[in-house]
Amino acid sequence: MNLKGVLILTELLTLLGTLMARVALDFTNVTAPEHVRALEEFTISAFLAVPSTSTFHLKMNQYAMQGMSHLVNSSMLRSGLSGGTEVSMFNVMTDQQDLTFPSINESQLRAKLSSLDEEQFELMKQVFSGNYTDTFTIAPSDTDFEQSLQVMYALRTRWSTDPAPDPKVDPLELEKVPKEVEQNLEAMTEGEAVAETGRTFHTAAAPLHVAPEHLRHMMDTVFTVGRNHETSPLDKSSVVLYITQKFDSLGLMVVDHVFSAAEYIFWFDQPLQGVNIIGILAGETWGTADDKPIILGAHMDTVPGTPGFDDNGSGLAALVEAARVLATSGCSFRHSIFFVAFDLEELGTQGSAMFVKDYLTGSIMDKFGITEITGAFVVDCIANWDPTPGSQDFPPTWAAYLPDNARSIESHNFTGDFTGILYRSQVDGQLANTLSRYYNDLGHDHYRLEMMGLQELGAEMPNATVLKNHFDFIRSDHVRFWYLNDTNNTPSMPAVLITDMGPYRGRMRQCYHQACDDAETGFSNLGLVTKVTQALVWTLADLAKGRCGPRGRLSVPTLFALLGSTSRQSLDQKMPIASIQDAMEILHFLGLLPPVETQPT
Incomplete structure (x- = not known):
């Protein structure tokens, strides 16, 4: 591996380490170029992949409750509540039932880890059961690289692919x-x-x-x-x-x-x-x-x-x-x-x-x-x-x-x-x-x-x-x-x-x-x-296709030209002033005149 490859892979592993705190990765014994490339692909895909189903809450103000009633109604229906519970925005999520990850049965695990021997497979079964609490090290060499890579991908893809639940x-x-x-x-x-x-x-x-x-x-x-x-x-x-x-x-x-x-x-x-x-x-x-x-x-x-x-x-x-x-x-x-x-x-x-x-x-x-x-x-x-x-x-x-x-x-x-x-x-x-x-x-x-x-x-x-x-x-x-x-x-x-x-x-x-x-x-x-x-x-x-002014007559590019440094000749549209009243309303919008209805006749 050249120096640039070493540095980039080290950076990626550092980032990945924040996601894999219970697994220690040691790649110092991997030297074959094709294995180095495979590790680079793993670390990059692991950094960008989000295969898990996250659990989340939405704390909404009154405007959001009205504008996103579909989420509010779904939440109430799922929880069986007649209304939202009063929860501080600073509450820590502690409901472990909501946070447990999906189970995986032995046949699914064997399909993911087909090349492991029985001892390795039993370890992975324990890890995937959710009851394994120790830190373990994956330290592949060129001789057992394929099995180790299979385990690493399994650890990254063991999560459910079902659609995320409503929040x-x-x-x-x-x-x-x-x-x-x-x-x-x-x-x-x-x-x-x-x-x-x-x-x-x-x-x-x-x-x-x-x-x-x-x-x-x-x-x-x-x-x-x-x-x-x-x-x-x-x-x-x-x-x-x-x-x-x-x-x-x-x-x-x-x-x-x-x-x-x-x-x-x-x-x-x-x-x-x-x-x-x-x-x-x-x-x-x-x-x-x-x-x-x-x-x-x-x-x-x-x-x-x-x-x-x-x-x-x-x-x-x-x-x-x-x-x-x-x-x-x-x-x-x-x-x-x-x-x-x-x-x-x-x-x-x-x-x-x-x-x-x-x-x-x-x-x-x-x-x-x-x-x-x-x-x-x-x-x-x-x-x-x-x-x-x-x-x-x-x-x-x-x-x-x-x-x-x-x-x-x-x-x-x-x-x-x-x-x-x-x-x-x-x-x-x-x-x-x-x-x-x-x-x-x-x-x-x-x-x-x-x-x-x-x-x-x-x-x-x-x-x-x-x-x-x-x-x-x-x-x-x-x-x-x-x-x-x-x-x-x-x-x-x-x-x-x-x-x-x-x-x-x-x-x-x-x-x-x-x-x-x-x-x-x-x-x-x-x-x-x-x-x-x-x-x-x-x-x-x-x-966002903004329109400004009392009657929405001013497009944003036009308003920018009035207040910025763009020349009038560069505008796609001329400012649509159809009457003296329109002009006065625009000046009111700009804060230069009081409302038209307050002007003396």
């Missing part, structure tokens, strides 16, 4: 938050009145415009604390509460998607719980097969020991601000927009996997008959803008697959002054190009854009060699939309990653996943965050 649904009781969480959040946000923030930062004559001071406020306070479930559970719970309250105050359908994959029982002896926070701005086609949802996502969690200012407090701030601006814009949208704070990204993108598999696909698309989504925008690290020459690294792997970007960055003296949009050229071009158009039209060219289109990744799941070579490009939540290697063969969904390239720029070379990724020693210039957020707002509003 349990409970009301989201925000008034029943633990006192310590509420007090911690109040101290964290310096007394911010969360219930009023829906319009606190609204600026007259600037609909669909972000507020830089709101972004700064969030990043300097609530999004610069550790959000790790093991080392900072109180701060993480406070951030969950903050985002949930924000979404609720905006009138969104709010769902706290509390998940625990069934395989965690086997690997960890206990459920590893996470919570995705979902806010939905329902479009005109909500609840029908005509809806083509759009997702904006950012991961919420951090690794131990880091406040996560850039990774990924910056993405969370963009997420919450985009939700605020779009929800209070006064515009209507044909398609629904989902705002999602993903959990457990740092543990193998588990939150986005469960969101795509269980909630988006299983609870929304399948139930409403939706066959496609418009796409997903994933924001992961966007605060690190560094205009110093030599501040930007562009590793050989990136240069090999993105040669145009390598030349561009070299021509700019390796300056970390850009946002990167990472996408598959054959699949995600519409998303990337729409975002690029709005980003560039905003001006402020010292915050550049690099379009990073990958040619070799398409809609179909690539083979292990291609995925291994592209491993640097699939290490955030967008990969769960690209390749959710599920037993139900979920098709690829369009998605792009928006990033400052994390550890490859400026101070994040030293501070990535470290304590110095914080606000105090962090980033004074948040212009990149502001520009990315503004471009996302216009892009989401356009792709």
Whole structure:
């Protein structure tokens, strides 16, 4: 195995180790090239595969209860309850009956493990019974490689392929938050009145415009604390509460998607719980097969020991601000927009996997008959803008697959002054190009854009060699939309990653996943965050087919031209002002005149 192969396989095994805690893997005795390739394929498929049936709760606010009554009714019918039980959003799932994994009989096991001798088979029987509690080591050599590989695949595919059950649904009781969480959040946000923030930062004559001071406020306070479930559970719970309250105050359908994959029982002896926070701005086609949802996502969690200012407090701030601006814009949208704070990204993108598999696909698309989504925008690290020459690294792997970007960055003296949009050229071009158009039209060219289109990744799941070579490009939540290697063969969904390239720029070379990724020693210039957020707002509003104004006369591109820097000649449609009254109504919408009915005659 060459050095690059060793390093990539080591990285994959490290990620896989978070999923296989009760099994130790030792591949040091495997040297045959064909066996090394087989191991690479196993580790990659194991990382991307989600063959288990997860169990999950949905904690919904009143708007979500009404908008997703199909899930509420199913939950009541299954449980035999006349109404949802009152459960705090912070309750830990402890009902082991709900979390047990499916049984497997001896004949099924023999079919999976046909080449094992009786001693090995008896061990596997005990392991698959669920009663085996010891850690055991799989240490294949070239002589017994096929048997060991068979066991490893069996351990990954022993879960049921039956459709996931409908989730349990409970009301989201925000008034029943633990006192310590509420007090911690109040101290964290310096007394911010969360219930009023829906319009606190609204600026007259600037609909669909972000507020830089709101972004700064969030990043300097609530999004610069550790959000790790093991080392900072109180701060993480406070951030969950903050985002949930924000979404609720905006009138969104709010769902706290509390998940625990069934395989965690086997690997960890206990459920590893996470919570995705979902806010939905329902479009005109909500609840029908005509809806083509759009997702904006950012991961919420951090690794131990880091406040996560850039990774990924910056993405969370963009997420919450985009939700605020779009929800209070006064515009209507044909398609629904989902705002999602993903959990457990740092543990193998588990939150986005469960969101795509269980909630988006299983609870929304399948139930409403939706066959496609418009796409997903994933924001992961966007605060690190560094205009110093030599501040930007562009590793050989990136240069090999993105040669145009390598030349561009070299021509700019390796300056970390850009946002990167990472996408598959054959699949995600519409998303990337729409975002690029709005980003560039905003001006402020010292915050550049690099379009990073990958040619070799398409809609179909690539083979292990291609995925291994592209491993640097699939290490955030967008990969769960690209390749959710599920037993139900979920098709690829369009998605792009928006990033400052994390550890490859400026101070994040030293501070990535470290304590110095914080606000105090962090980033004074948040212009990149502001520009990315503004471009996302216009892009989401356009792709959702937004119409603005008192009579819905203004398309989003037209409104952008009025308030942005696009020339009037470039508009596809002229602004439809049919009368003086129409013009006055539009000026009222922009905040420049009082309502028409109050004008003197």
